[in-house]
Amino acid sequence: MASICLCFQVHQPFRLRRDFDFFSIGSQLSYEDTSLTAAVVRKVAQKCYLPANQLMLKLVNEHKGKFKIAYSLSGVCLEQFEQYCPEVIASFKKLVQTGCVELLGETYYHSLSFLFSKDEFQAQVRAHEEAIGRYFDIKPTTFRNTELVYNNQLAEAAEAMGYRLVLLEGADRLLGWRSPNFVYRPASNSNLRLLLRNYRLSDDIAFRFSNAAWEHYPLTAEKYAHWIHSVGASSQVINLFMDYETLGEHQWADTGIFQFMQKLPTAAFARENVRFQTPTEVTQTHVPVGIIDSPYTTSWADTERDTSAWLGNEMQRSAMEYVYSLESRVRNTGSADIIHAWRKLTTSDHFYYMSTKRSGDGEVHRYFNPFPTPYDAYVTYTNAVNHLNESLIANSVVREERPAREAIHNAYL
Amino acid sequence: MKILMFGWEFPPRISGGLGPACFGLTKGLSELGTNILLVLPQAKDCNPYVTHLQVIDANDYRTRAPSFKSESEHSRVQCRRVDSPLRPYITESDYSYWIEIERKRHETAGVEEQTTGLLPFSGHYGPTLMAEVRRYAEIGALLARGEQFDLIHAHDWMTFLAGVEAKKRSAKPLIVHIHATEFDRSGESVNPEIYEIERLGMEQADKVIAVSHWTRNKIIDRYGIDPAKVEVVHNGILKEPMLDRSQVGAHPRGKIVLFLGRITRQKGPEYFLEAARIVLNQVKDVRFVMAGTGDMLPRMIEQMARLRLHQHFHFTGFLQGARKERMYAMSDLFVMPSVSEPFGLTPVEALQYGVPVIVSKQSGVAEVLPHAIKVDFWDIERLAESMIHVLTNEEAAEGIVKKGQMELASIGWDFAAEQTLSVYRSLVH
Numbered sequence: 023m024a025s026i027c028l029c030f031q032v033h034q035p036f037r038l039r040r041d042f043d044f045f046s047i048g049s050q051l052s053y054e055d056t057s058l059t060a061a062v063v064r065k066v067a068q069k070c071y072l073p074a075n076q077l078m079l080k081l082v083n084e085h086k087g088k089f090k091i092a093y094s095l096s097g098v099c100l101e102q103f104e105q106y107c108p109e110v111i112a113s114f115k116k117l118v119q120t121g122c123v124e125l126l127g128e129t130y131y132h133s134l135s136f137l138f139s140k141d142e143f144q145a146q147v148r149a150h151e152e153a154i155g156r157y158f159d160i161k162p163t164t165f166r167n168t169e170l171v172y173n174n175q176l177a178e179a180a181e182a183m184g185y186r187l188v189l190l191e192g193a194d195r196l197l198g199w200r201s202p203n204f205v206y207r208p209a210s211n212s213n214l215r216l217l218l219r220n221y222r223l224s225d226d227i228a229f230r231f232s233n234a235a236w237e238h239y240p241l242t243a244e245k246y247a248h249w250i251h252s253v254g255a256s257s258q259v260i261n262l263f264m265d266y267e268t269l270g271e272h273q274w275a276d277t278g279i280f281q282f283m284q285k286l287p288t289a290a291f292a293r294e295n296v297r298f299q300t301p302t303e304v305t306q307t308h309v310p311v312g313i314i315d316s317p318y319t320t321s322w323a324d325t326e327r328d329t330s331a332w333l334g335n336e337m338q339r340s341a342m343e344y345v346y347s348l349e350s351r352v353r354n355t356g357s358a359d360i361i362h363a364w365r366k367l368t369t370s371d372h373f374y375y376m377s378t379k380r381s382g383d384g385e386v387h388r389y390f391n392p393f394p395t396p397y398d399a400y401v402t403y404t405n406a407v408n409h410l411n412e413s414l415i416a417n418s419v420v421r422e423e424r425p426a427r428e429a430i431h432n433a434y435l
Numbered sequence: 436m437k438i439l440m441f442g443w444e445f446p447p448r449i450s451g452g453l454g455p456a457c458f459g460l461t462k463g464l465s466e467l468g469t470n471i472l473l474v475l476p477q478a479k480d481c482n483p484y485v486t487h488l489q490v491i492d493a494n495d496y497r498t499r500a501p502s503f504k505s506e507s508e509h510s511r512v513q514c515r516r517v518d519s520p521l522r523p524y525i526t527e528s529d530y531s532y533w534i535e536i537e538r539k540r541h542e543t544a545g546v547e548e549q550t551t552g553l554l555p556f557s558g559h560y561g562p563t564l565m566a567e568v569r570r571y572a573e574i575g576a577l578l579a580r581g582e583q584f585d586l587i588h589a590h591d592w593m594t595f596l597a598g599v600e601a602k603k604r605s606a607k608p609l610i611v612h613i614h615a616t617e618f619d620r621s622g623e624s625v626n627p628e629i630y631e632i633e634r635l636g637m638e639q640a641d642k643v644i645a646v647s648h649w650t651r652n653k654i655i656d657r658y659g660i661d662p663a664k665v666e667v668v669h670n671g672i673l674k675e676p677m678l679d680r681s682q683v684g685a686h687p688r689g690k691i692v693l694f695l696g697r698i699t700r701q702k703g704p705e706y707f708l709e710a711a712r713i714v715l716n717q718v719k720d721v722r723f724v725m726a727g728t729g730d731m732l733p734r735m736i737e738q739m740a741r742l743r744l745h746q747h748f749h750f751t752g753f754l755q756g757a758r759k760e761r762m763y764a765m766s767d768l769f770v771m772p773s774v775s776e777p778f779g780l781t782p783v784e785a786l787q788y789g790v791p792v793i794v795s796k797q798s799g800v801a802e803v804l805p806h807a808i809k810v811d812f813w814d815i816e817r818l819a820e821s822m823i824h825v826l827t828n829e830e831a832a833e834g835i836v837k838k839g840q841m842e843l844a845s846i847g848w849d850f851a852a853e854q855t856l857s858v859y860r861s862l863v864h
Binding site for chain 2: 045047048339340343395397401404407412
């Protein structure tokens with residue numbers, strides 16, 4: 023019997039002011055565009071999060087607990103919900119209370135910190151666990167790194183942090199002739215389990231659903247359930263991982279995406295040997311069939327399925343190097359505000375906007391990019407990091423002066 | 436004396452040095468009693484700037500009777516405009532680049548209102564530059580028939596065909612004024628059509644005015660123009676109210692080295708960037724700012740990223756008005772590493788803000804600033820050394836400013852106008 027494992031990523035970055043220019047560096051101005059951040063998250067809440075949650079809750083109730091889903095909610099996104107649309111948190115709480123929903127662990131800041139600083143990575147994962155515990159009273163045991171960025175070291179790190187399961191991209195170069203539709207493990211001596219995204223079936227919904235030029239357009243729940251069923255006959259699990267914003271935001275409501283989702287469980291249950299399971303349930307049901315060795319880093323982004331979406335050009339590498347070069351100085355301030363501000367600049371979206379890729383992937387980058395060009399994105403981002411750097415310098419001056427002043431004061435006593 | 440003048444830019448529409456030069460020159464000439472009828476492609480907002488002259492709107496020209504006499508009672512210079520997307524300092528390839536940028540801007544703006552960004556916004560580009568130049572020439576022919584004048588004066592290649600047409604119809608003497616040649620704009624990869632228009636204009640002209648000896652030599656060497664016909668009139672400078680250094684307020688730590696201009700091959704931005712890298716190996720507390728925009732901007736940003744100068748090198752996009760003033764006023768050193776600069780207004784502006792300057796030897800302005808530091812644009816080692824010298828030596832910096840400002844005091848538009856008038860008098864008696 024094959025399982026459908028539906029996992030949705032829920033994430034919005036804190037956005038930068040597009041007019042944060044050279045003159046703003048070191049000034050009293052903030053580089054964060056709070057009004058844009060609020061406007062976007064509220065808009066997406068109306069178009070996606072609220073109606074989609076409502077639909078999911080309805081499906082869970084209708085199918086009496088047989089419909090299961092999983093979410094990875096980034097910490098920065100939860101923070102925005104709390105500030106700008108708390109009703110979204112309330113609706114996620116309702117969903118979690120049904121017992122049919124698994125929440126996944128990730129970095130609080132939706133960052134690529136794993137590639138640059140293991141300490142920082144661990145701190146951000148722990149911060150996320152704390153937030154999930156605080157909002158939902160749950161401790162995640164499945165790990166889903168930012169944008170499915172994965173390699174052997176990530177598996178080790180996740181296992182060392184107590185995770186039992188990691189999600190990754192079903193990249194061709196990892197699988198070779200093998201199918202993504204089985205449970206794997208990272209090494210023969212590892213207790214960790216791996217679930218690999220079926221990118222074809224996932225992207226049929228996430229990218230191709232409303233593409234009228236696609237040979238299978240329009241995609242109906244029946245057609246899709248048929249595909250799943252025919253693949254599922256010789257599989258353990260079909261892993262469908264996608265942005266939650268697919269529902270109503272990337273694919274607008276008028277494409278029929280909500281109707282599709284609404285009909286999907288019924289269409290699936292109409293066939294034999296198909297069920298929905300959360301990632302953890304999948305690994306409790308099925309034993310791993312093989313080992314996935316990933317010496318190089320994979321992700322779910324672009325056709326390359328590597329890190330080139332965020333690190334593909336010199337601007338991206340320069341920006342990434344710059345922000346991580348501040349790490350120890352940021353931490354040494356001991357200031358929660360400065361640390362939080364710096365960590366928000368590690369969010370992967372900032373680097374995604376600087377991509378200069380062309381053709382199909384470039385189109386996707388441009389769709390998400392609030393900046394007119396990748397060059398504007400880079401210049402604005404480095405202005406922001408420079409601004410933060412200025413405040414670090416100012417902060418360290420104050421910290422150095424204080425002991426000196428105290429020493430002088432003590433000498434006079 | 437009545438002059439039919441074909442101009443291009445005029446304040447407040449300025450993308451380079453031609454606008455201010457036209458403004459300064461016409462003002463100086465009118466003070467010397469010259470009547471000027473100035474034809475412009477774009478002069479919609481120039482009213483506050485034309486108290487000394489009158490505008491001809493060449494678009495209106497076809498429907499309106501000649502107005503030279505009646506309007507000249509209040510002013511000695513008239514101004515008319517022709518709506519056209521022309522920009523004096525862009526090449527045909529730049530032009531298609533801007534059109535492409537424009538197109539993208541409009542696409543973006545369609546989704547969301549777009550007001551910020553590094554690239555300038557202007558809604559006036561047409562399909563091809565050459566077609567616009569020829570359309571402007573037709574206006575020249577029309578004006579020549581309808582107006583009374585003694586002499587024709589045309590500024591830069593885009594107006595040359597208009598000037599030549601006007602000369603044909605009126606048989607009056609023609610002066611062409613070279614603010615920049617195609618070799619300055621495009622290096623050795625010149626657009627042959629533009630080169631041909633320049634050469635034709637200069638050959639048909641009775642006199643050629645060059646803004647520097649640097650440019651005069653180019654005219655003689657590269658266009659084969661008779662040296663006896665080519666006169667040098669250095670640009671003057673406009674003294675405007677400006678910000679004081681003390682008024683700029685907080686800015687990032689460290690001294691600031693400024694490049695301000697179009698980010699194109701002609702201006703040598705890559706030499707500035709390379710020299711910055713050398714300077715930063717030795718002096719840490721310095722920031723470099725590249726202000727402006729152009730077809731080389733993306734490449735410069737990528738190169739800066741490649742060199743990992745992100746903590747010390749900044750891009751501002753196009754600056755004008757108060758932001759430009761502020762940029763000058765907060766700078767500690769101005770560098771103009773132009774590959775070929777017929778004159779070069781920016782170092783003059785920098786000096787007016789009390790900022791020491793380093794200019795390339797390949798510039799006309801070097802001729803009027805004997806005490807400024809001059810380097811070959813390609814000599815980045817030397818450029819870096821000079822930057823470090825000025826940045827680490829207060830006395831040297833002050834000396835450059837003081838001497839430079841004294842040198843500026845002797846170059847004014849009144850003087851340039853007198854020289855221009857004597858060129859006029861050599862043709863009209």
